[in-house]
Amino acid sequence: MQKIELSNLDHDLIAAAAAAIKKPVIQIENRKAPALVCAALRLDDGEIVTALNMTADVGSLSMCAEPQAIAEANRRTDRVIETVVAVYYPPEGEPKVIPPCGRCREIITDFSPAGFVIMRDPGTDNLYKVRGVDLLPYKYGDYWQDGRLI
16 A cells, blocks of 8 residues: 655645534534544545534444545535545544544545545554555455446
């Protein structure tokens, strides 16, 4: 997997995610937990889309930030997602880039097959980007063609 150096636009994307997760959110009745993750996507026209994770009482109904941001970006039918980043903001500490989970890797490669994901080496502040498809070799969808298993 090739690690690619970040551009100034990539650093701006990280900053947008960090700013969005630090913003106070409107308190909604019955909210069980604050959002701890923000995803930011950069589209091919330079627009940045952000979204927060949602924690639900039933864990399987909780939603990561990446699919929420992708759903919003998907409304722009003439746009392409170029780069994705997720930032975790613990209650005490500073925001840090985190990798997408397995489900998010699937949806990132579904909606941004040629896109990049910003990553961080564990235990360091070393940031870089990689092709999203490199994070998910042998993707489930690669085994299907015209509705048939290949």
